[in-house]
Structures are given as C-alpha cells and as structure tokens.
Amino acid sequence: MSTPDPTRSFTSVGAVPAGPSPQAVADAFDPARLTQARQLAALTKKDLAERIGVTPAAVGQYETGMTRPRPDLIPRLADTLGVPTAFFLTGRPHGKLDGSTAHFRSLRSTRAHQRAKAVAFVEQVWELTYALEKQVRLPHVELPGFSGGEVHSGVEVPREPALAARALRHLWGLGSGPVSHIVRHMEAHGIIVVFPPPDEDATTVDAFSTSQLPRPIVVLTANRFDDIHRYRFTAAHELGHLVLHGDAASGDSQQEREADVFAAEFLTPRDSILPELPTRLDLRRLVALKHTWGVSVDSLLYRCREVGLISDSAAGRAYQRLKTLRDQPGFAPEPISxxxxxxxxxxxxxxxxxxxxTGLTMAKLATQLAWHASRVRELLGESDQRPTLRVV
Known part of the structure; x- marks a missing residue:
C-alpha cells in the first residue's frame, strides 16, 4: 500500500486532490506571499489580525518570517484574502518590486495603501507574463535605456524630454504625423500594458509604470477619466517615464513635468503641429485637430500657448470657456471603449x-500561478462569461 502524500487533501475517499494540506502549507510558508495577498486585499496587519483571530504582532512576525502561521490558520488566511491555500507556498517566481521605483501619475493623491496594492498588482502582472512567456514568445522589448530583462534595445536617447520623444518616434518608425493606437504600439514593442480590475482604488490611482522588472509594465486606469484623449496622453506620459526615468526613484515633480513634455512631443511633434495650429484662438479649428491628432482640445490649447501663438491671458480665458462646453459635441469626453x-x-x-x-488551459495556468481562475481572467481582461442569476 502506497504512503499518502501529506501535501494533498481530499474531500472524500477517491476524490480529486483539492490542493496542499494546511500542514504542508505551514511547513513551506512564504512570508512574502502573505504580504502580497494582504496588500492586494487592501488590509492593514491589524485588519487581517482581527479577521483571523490573532494579534497584529503575530501577522507582522508571519510576514517577516520570524514565525509561521499554525496549520489551522492557513484556510482562514486564504478565505480572508481571497486566494487558494497553495498561494502561500514558497517556490514560485515572484516579481518583487520596490514601490519607490514605480511612477504614479497622481502621486500626491495616491495614499500609501493604494500604492502598496498597485505595486502588488504589478507583481502579479509580471508573474502572469512570465508564465505566458514559458508558452509563447512575446515581442522583444524595444525601449531605449531598458535593461531589466534579457533583451533591450541598446539604443541611447537624449535626456531632454522632447528630443527623447523624437528619438523614440524614429526608432519605432512612426514618422512625424499622428500616432494611431499608442497602446498597440507600446505592446508591439514589448511593453506590457494592462487595466486594473475595477474597484474603489482604481478610481483614485490614475496610472503608474515601472521598468524595474524583466519587462516594462504600464497600468492604465480606464474608469477614472473615461476620455480617450486624456487616456492617450496618460499612456504617452508613462512611456516618457520608462524612457527618461527608468533608473530613478519616483516622486520628483520635475520628473512629472518632463514626462508631460515627452508626451506632448510624442503625440504632437512641434515641427509637425505648429503649421496646423491657428494663429489666433479658434476652438473649432482645435476640435478638428483633436480628431486628427488624437489629443484633447486642452492639450492643443496648451501647445498654442507654449509656442507663443496665444498669450497666457488669452489661454486663461479659453480654458474658462472650455469648462462651459464640456458636455457639448466635440468637447465632451469620448469613452475609451x-x-x-x-x-x-x-x-x-x-x-x-x-x-x-500548446494546450494550455485556464485551469492549468491558474494552478501554475496558484491563483483562482477568476483572478487570471481579471488580469487577462476577460469578463466573467457565466450567466447571471436574478431572483425575482
């Protein structure tokens, strides 16, 4: 008679294995996975401690590796944090990211727990990417200055933002005209772009990016400002961070200004847009250019002021007028969808x-990652296909 495998538990005699036993998980417990799961759930150590019936100090000791949770706590941890018990096992690739290296679009309005959750989310995005790269070959990373992984462009660009934007357009063969589908261009050159699952934090965290993992990752929040033109500028802004600030700590307001300059030049090169801008304020002309170049009227108005076509006072009056036109055709936000x-x-x-x-299935991928299949679907951007039961 064979010896039972202690790492497997069974729902009944002859049933399919349900996963590792609580004892096995406790014996091979990975403290970093507990921290990651807690941050994804947006819980403090005190919150988690109250829900599983221990002290905050005990949770802190679990996360530092000083002690391991008892086997009877493993199912409670998994249920509370919404992960399978196998999630806490050591041994899987973990894309650990220092939050200070992630560039947040709205850093001042992003609270610490939101940043921690966002960083944990990016770690999971990398883990999903890594699992998929074992199955298929993704596009090579073609990004100046990036050296986080096995492939990089080897091309250096100027540190001045506008010059860097022009250099990247040249490298990617974009010419000097409008950029269609900026997100698709980013993906085609090896940058991972994702939407976070919709929740209350996603409405506060605007966008963020990092080049400190083996692939550069950009997270764009679609539902905070559901406007395609602002969204495209944000994507270009994060691209600017990847090109200009990949080796710098985030949080510098100067970096944000440089990323804005990069985005403006990348989407509307000065030499190309200048001949098309009106020499005096003409909102109808700006609306037409908005549809041609895929940037907002506000951005074009800023461009007019920046190149000296209109004065600061005229620009100020124009911005005030724009506020009264936000719900009018041509000025109203256009949904990203x-x-x-x-x-x-x-x-x-x-x-x-x-x-x-390769015969990969959702169940196999979820098992490799030790996630629930629903989590894999979320990160893949796949909606839940199950029919909805409505009780009437």
Whole structure:
C-alpha cells in the first residue's frame, strides 16, 4: 500500500486532490506571499489580525518570517484574502518590486495603501507574463535605456524630454504625423500594458509604470477619466517615464513635468503641429485637430500657448470657456471603449495562442500561478462569461 502524500487533501475517499494540506502549507510558508495577498486585499496587519483571530504582532512576525502561521490558520488566511491555500507556498517566481521605483501619475493623491496594492498588482502582472512567456514568445522589448530583462534595445536617447520623444518616434518608425493606437504600439514593442480590475482604488490611482522588472509594465486606469484623449496622453506620459526615468526613484515633480513634455512631443511633434495650429484662438479649428491628432482640445490649447501663438491671458480665458462646453459635441469626453485599438490585448492574445499551440488551459495556468481562475481572467481582461442569476 502506497504512503499518502501529506501535501494533498481530499474531500472524500477517491476524490480529486483539492490542493496542499494546511500542514504542508505551514511547513513551506512564504512570508512574502502573505504580504502580497494582504496588500492586494487592501488590509492593514491589524485588519487581517482581527479577521483571523490573532494579534497584529503575530501577522507582522508571519510576514517577516520570524514565525509561521499554525496549520489551522492557513484556510482562514486564504478565505480572508481571497486566494487558494497553495498561494502561500514558497517556490514560485515572484516579481518583487520596490514601490519607490514605480511612477504614479497622481502621486500626491495616491495614499500609501493604494500604492502598496498597485505595486502588488504589478507583481502579479509580471508573474502572469512570465508564465505566458514559458508558452509563447512575446515581442522583444524595444525601449531605449531598458535593461531589466534579457533583451533591450541598446539604443541611447537624449535626456531632454522632447528630443527623447523624437528619438523614440524614429526608432519605432512612426514618422512625424499622428500616432494611431499608442497602446498597440507600446505592446508591439514589448511593453506590457494592462487595466486594473475595477474597484474603489482604481478610481483614485490614475496610472503608474515601472521598468524595474524583466519587462516594462504600464497600468492604465480606464474608469477614472473615461476620455480617450486624456487616456492617450496618460499612456504617452508613462512611456516618457520608462524612457527618461527608468533608473530613478519616483516622486520628483520635475520628473512629472518632463514626462508631460515627452508626451506632448510624442503625440504632437512641434515641427509637425505648429503649421496646423491657428494663429489666433479658434476652438473649432482645435476640435478638428483633436480628431486628427488624437489629443484633447486642452492639450492643443496648451501647445498654442507654449509656442507663443496665444498669450497666457488669452489661454486663461479659453480654458474658462472650455469648462462651459464640456458636455457639448466635440468637447465632451469620448469613452475609451469606443477605441478598441487603445485597449490592451497582448496578454490575452498570448493566452489564446498558448491555448491553440500548446494546450494550455485556464485551469492549468491558474494552478501554475496558484491563483483562482477568476483572478487570471481579471488580469487577462476577460469578463466573467457565466450567466447571471436574478431572483425575482
């Protein structure tokens, strides 16, 4: 008679293994996974301690590795944090990220627990990317200055933001005209772009990026400002951080200004847009240019002031007038959902290819990651296909 495997538990005699036993998880407990799961759940150590019936000091000791949770606490931890018990096992690749190296679009309004949750989310995005890269070959990273992984462009660009934007346009073969589908261009050059699952924190954290993992990652929040033109500028802003500030700690207001300059030049090169801008304030002309170049009227108005076509006082009056036109055609926000080319697809397409070519399934991928399948679907951008039961 064979010896039972202590790392497996069974729901009944002859049942399919349900996962590692609580004792096995306690014996091979990874403290960093507890921290990651707690941050993803946006819980403090005190919050978690109250829910599982221990002291905050005990949770702190679990996370530092000083002590390990008792086996009877493992199921409670998993239920409270919404992860499988196997999530806490050591041995899986973990893309640990220092939060100080992530560039947040709205750093001042982003609270510490929101940043921690965002960083943990990016770690999971990398883990999903890594798992998919074992199945399919993703586009090479073609990003000046990036050296976080096995491949990099080897191309250096000027540190001055506008010059760097022009250099990247040249490297990517974008010419001097409007950039269609900026997100698709980013993905085609090896940058991972994702939407976070919708929740209350996603409405506060605007966007963020990092180049400190083996692939550069940009997180764009679609539902905070559901406007395609602001969204495209934000994507270009984060691209600027990746190019200009990949080796610098975040939080510098000068970096934010430089990323804005990069974004403006990347989307509307000065030499190309200048001949098209009106020499006097003309909102109808700016609306037409908005649709041609894919940038907001506000951004074009700023460009007019920046190049000296209108005075600061005239620009101020124009901005005030724009506030009264926000709900009018041509000035109202345009939903991001109306522009499929600006929505991330790289990870989802990699998964679909892996299904077709290697036999990967959602269940296999979830098991490799030690996540619930619903979490994998969230990060792949796949909506829940189950029918909704409505009780009437």
């Amino acid at each position: 109306d522009y499929p080319g600006e929505q991330p697809v790289l990870l989802r397409q990699a998964f679909d290819l892996a299904i077709a070519e």
